[in-house]
Amino acid sequence: MPELPEVETTVKSLSGLVVGSKIVDFWTDVPQRYSNIQNISFLKKEILSVKRIGKNIVFVLSGGISILVHQKISGHLLYGTWSWDGSNWITEDNFLSERVNSFIRFIFVLDNKSMIVLVDPRKFAKVEVWENSELDKKINKSIAPDALSVSKKEFIEILSKRRGIIKRVLMDQSIISGIGNIYSDEILWDAKISPYSIAKDVDALKLYNSTRKILLKAIKLKGDSMSDYRLVDGSKGSFQKEHRVYGREGLKCLRNDGGIIQIKKIGNRSLRFCPVCQK
Numbered sequence: 001m002p003e004l005p006e007v008e009t010t011v012k013s014l015s016g017l018v019v020g021s022k023i024v025d026f027w028t029d030v031p032q033r034y035s036n037i038q039n040i041s042f043l044k045k046e047i048l049s050v051k052r053i054g055k056n057i058v059f060v061l062s063g064g065i066s067i068l069v070h071q072k073i074s075g076h077l078l079y080g081t082w083s084w085d086g087s088n089w090i091t092e093d094n095f096l097s098e099r100v101n102s103f104i105r106f107i108f109v110l111d112n113k114s115m116i117v118l119v120d121p122r123k124f125a126k127v128e129v130w131e132n133s134e135l136d137k138k139i140n141k142s143i144a145p146d147a148l149s150v151s152k153k154e155f156i157e158i159l160s161k162r163r164g165i166i167k168r169v170l171m172d173q174s175i176i177s178g179i180g181n182i183y184s185d186e187i188l189w190d191a192k193i194s195p196y197s198i199a200k201d202v203d204a205l206k207l208y209n210s211t212r213k214i215l216l217k218a219i220k221l222k223g224d225s226m227s228d229y230r231l232v233d234g235s236k237g238s239f240q241k242e243h244r245v246y247g248r249e250g251l252k253c254l255r256n257d258g259g260i261i262q263i264k265k266i267g268n269r270s271l272r273f274c275p276v277c278q279k
């Protein structure tokens with residue numbers, strides 16, 4: 001699932017490509033999934049900015065409306081040019097034509113003929129059109145402090161009130177926004193904190209520093225493409241080359257402390273950690 005660094009990378013890249021363009025048409029193969037898309041017209045509207053709110057991508061348009069995209073489990077956005085061959089959308093571009101980029105569910109056509117495309121093999125992603133005032137209300141009510149912009153003080157305060165295990169608390173989008181399975185594993189290894197520690201008992205300052213360090217490093221590397229996520233040009237990010245625990249189960253801990261990386265289940269998710277340095 002795309003996490004904060006992947007969404008941030010997408011937003012930064014799209015900002016440089018689509019701001020100032022108008023949306024002139026759209027296409028989808030699953031209109032029933034995008035129920036409110038026709039209630040508020042976004043055609044002929046100019047894209048004023050693209051921003052990230054938690055794991056959401058928000059296109060702010062002229063006329064006081066916004067389009068919100070949540071990529072959910074397997075979605076990612078691409079930018080380029082495709083044409084319809086009668087049964088499929090096809091493109092000449094090498095990266096964009098890779099299989100992982102071929103599950104096209106939604107297309108925004110821009111006035112310069114380029115397209116913003118939602119690829120989503122598992123069809124869980126959301127595309128919603130909002131009046132800005134309504135979107136602000138929803139965001140204020142439902143989006144927790146952002147993992148990257150939360151202050152040190154607020155982060156420490158949030159953890160001090162939580163009695164759940166830290167792995168769950170870090171991934172809980174109603175507590176802190178933006179962190180999922182990969183980055184929580186990597187952050188906890190970096191901070192030498194056991195994923196089973198009770199949140200209010202961990203060294204919150206150390207965890208705050210590791211959170212910033214890992215997320216900023218991942219943004220610099222343009223996200224993690226171990227699974228479906230790709231950059232908007234269809235190519236891969238490279239954080240997957242920097243994993244210390246995620247996907248390393250059964251291997252020696254890179255701290256050479258004699259630990260072997262373990263994998264355990266919590267609910268329907270898995271966690272990975274070194275039992276020697278993460279106590």
Ligand SMILES: [Zn+2]
Binds near residue numbers: 253274277
């Ligand atoms: Zn270790």
